[in-house]
Amino acid sequence: MKILYEPETFSIQDVGGVSRYFYELIDHAGPEVSCELPVVLSNNIYLKDRKHTRHLGLLPGVQVPGLWRMMQYANRRASCKAIQRQKFDVFHPTVNDQTWFLDLLGKKPFVITIHDMIPALFSEYYQRPGPELGTLASRAARIITVSENTRADVLRLLPVPPDHVTVVHHGHAVRHYPYEEAVAAPDDYLLFIGSRRAYKNFGCLVKAFGMLHVEYPGLHLLCAGGGPFTEEEMAQLREAGIAGHAHQLGYLSDGQLHHLYHRARAFVFPSLYEGFGFPILEAFGQHCPVVLSNASCFPEIAQDAALYFAPHDADELHEQLDRVLYDRALRQILVRRGQDRVRDFTWNRTVADTHRVYEEAREDSPMVAC
CATH class of the missing domain: 3.40.50.2000 (Glycogen Phosphorylase B;)
Structure with missing residues (x-):
């Protein structure tokens, strides 16, 4: 099975929970799943080892207004080409506020991860989410939430079938630092x-x-x-x-x-x-x-x-x-x-549970797997 990840979060985050989550999904994927992250430019710290990409940094450590837009432009072009090649089984965007890829996907299935519903629940502090999340949720083959609490919020706030929403907890790896x-x-x-x-x-x-x-x-x-x-x-x-x-x-x-x-x-x-x-x-x-x-x-x-x-x-x-x-x-x-x-939270468990969601999405797809 081959998964194509859209790299938007690696354009806009140098460090952060969302980009860390997607990096761990790729890093722990194992030989049975092939992952593609078409990132060309990024200053994200989790990609610094370049184990899974051949990207370039763009003025890392330099505060330049709008720098992320240049990375976004280059990475989106690479993503468009990867989608058009259609050499993947499941597509997984890394952000949920964009729908530009929907027409390019054709009948290929996609999965989204909803990390929280904070903008909808705290609209007095945040701009309410636009229609993109609702569009993605209604068209996604499967939805992953990172907790039962978030799943309950998603089912209460978005028009999605409960059997399409699966909880997959994050993992954790105890690391030792000098x-x-x-x-x-x-x-x-x-x-x-x-x-x-x-x-x-x-x-x-x-x-x-x-x-x-x-x-x-x-x-x-x-x-x-x-x-x-x-x-x-x-x-x-x-x-x-x-x-x-x-x-x-x-x-x-x-x-x-x-x-x-x-x-x-x-x-x-x-x-x-x-x-x-x-x-x-x-x-x-x-x-x-x-x-x-x-x-x-x-x-x-x-x-x-x-x-x-x-x-x-x-x-x-x-x-x-x-x-x-x-x-x-x-x-x-x-x-x-x-x-x-x-000990109940490991990235291997997170990845295994996520791969089961990908399999469900692929099985529901009318397309023949690549």
Whole structure:
């Protein structure tokens, strides 16, 4: 079986969960499945090894406005040629906001992965998704969602048959990085990863940490990714009395992040909604206790390996953080449960389940397989 991946996410992402997901699908495909990624230009870090492509970088590390558009143009031309050759069994686009390839596919089946329904559920913060997702979902041979929670949202919000929507969890690989990649950090800290905007619920964490700081004055809050603190965030930090103990670390490599997880007192994920929650598995893999909001897919992914709090209740978050900081035995239990839970998520399993979806899509196709 041959799968053709459209490379849009590798044009627009230098690093990120979506491009990482598609890279792992290709990297773990195995000999029974042939994968083609017609990428010509990309600065994506997961493709740097060029194991599966012969692409070129385009001014990597240089901030040039609109650079991604040049990569998009070159990669889309290559994708058009690959589709027109028709030498594939199943097509899998890497983004869900474009339909340009539909007329080129003919009767070839395609599969889409829906990672979350955030724009539809949080339209007060995001532009509502255009008609492209609905068009793709209605015409796709199969739809993959990354959690049961996301599947339920898809079935509630999109007109698709339930038997066409399959849950395939992400995988995780515990990797070890040289200590030289560790970033300078305080000895005692909580860790927050990623964007802090809107539904990420960062304000709740600020309030809880402000209460916690009274009891643990040497504790710090490290925020990796998400850009510098905004003026509004700085005002929140000052009001909570923790402006001097909250630090924004900017972009970090995977190795630096893994060392931060390993040394953190706890990883805190207060988000109101996630499609899956990659950082949960990363924290489990690095023996880091995890505290999560009791929302969306989090209980599904972490199960009993985390502590939970009501997502808008800063007092309850403060209590759970106090528990994990004070109770060494509890931390050890959470670490052990996290190690057990992360074993349920492997890229080999993800790929095997995805290949079964591809087979279903191919069997439904009226075309003879290549």
